[in-house]
Amino acid sequence: MEFYKSFFLTHPSSVQILIFGALITSLWLAEGLILAIPVGKKWRHTFTNMLFIVTALPVQLFMTMFVLLEAAWISQNHLGLLQQLPRHQSILIKYVVGFIMLDFCKYLYHVIMHKVGVLWKFHLVHHTDQKLDVSTTVREHPGETFVRMCFLMLWIAITGASFELLLLRQTIQTVSNITSHTQFRLSDGVDKWVGLIFITPNIHHVHHHYQLPYTDCNYGDVLSIWDRLFGTYGKLKPDDTVFGIDTHPDTNVCKSFIKVLQIPFVSKRV
Ligand SMILES: [Zn+2]
Numbered sequence: 001m002e003f004y005k006s007f008f009l010t011h012p013s014s015v016q017i018l019i020f021g022a023l024i025t026s027l028w029l030a031e032g033l034i035l036a037i038p039v040g041k042k043w044r045h046t047f048t049n050m051l052f053i054v055t056a057l058p059v060q061l062f063m064t065m066f067v068l069l070e071a072a073w074i075s076q077n078h079l080g081l082l083q084q085l086p087r088h089q090s091i092l093i094k095y096v097v098g099f100i101m102l103d104f105c106k107y108l109y110h111v112i113m114h115k116v117g118v119l120w121k122f123h124l125v126h127h128t129d130q131k132l133d134v135s136t137t138v139r140e141h142p143g144e145t146f147v148r149m150c151f152l153m154l155w156i157a158i159t160g161a162s163f164e165l166l167l168l169r170q171t172i173q174t175v176s177n178i179t180s181h182t183q184f185r186l187s188d189g190v191d192k193w194v195g196l197i198f199i200t201p202n203i204h205h206v207h208h209h210y211q212l213p214y215t216d217c218n219y220g221d222v223l224s225i226w227d228r229l230f231g232t233y234g235k236l237k238p239d240d241t242v243f244g245i246d247t248h249p250d251t252n253v254c255k256s257f258i259k260v261l262q263i264p265f266v267s268k269r270v
């Protein structure tokens, strides 16, 4: 037991990659089998998205070293908002309040990525997928990976998130991100209740609609409460939802890994 505990605590990236890989593979297979999508067609789409792992993963792993060093230093010096709260050693403050704080930070990050022109050029790569499925989760420009990790370091400095909280958060976040990109949708009845608190596929699919104002709604990461609180919650029927982004409608560009990688350096938001 001690071995597993110490492994999970010393190999956070390995654990995430393991969970990520197992979940994404099983959901990918389920999408193909249950929704009867031809394997060849699905594989071509997935292959383009999987290439983004090759460029983003080294950045993610490199930056993780700094994130872990920072989290250790912050904890040792009792810095950050969480440390200032009464009973800050309790599980409620350390994990529950900490998780909610970090989720709000991620919401804020997503809004910033949409509203700041230069950052949007990198984030829109995620939105160029015209066929949303579980593989869209990994469609992230390495430039955004770098920016996301820099912001994470800022959130750690502000909140004082511990290493254990970050590990818990990353694990739940990864599962949530993967499931919110699947082609499976919840029934309206279930979505009505689950979506009150959590981001569901039904909610995140609206964020991937190709036109404003829907692209600029449902920014939530794990919790949907921030969109409801700050008026960015949006609904759209599945039949009216068209995936992609209107500024980059060319399917040949969106299907090409190299061309999509170049988007931040050659295009402007219309
Ligand atoms: Zn977005």
Ligand SMILES: [Zn+2]
Pocket: 126, 136, 181, 204, 208
């Ligand atoms: Zn997405």
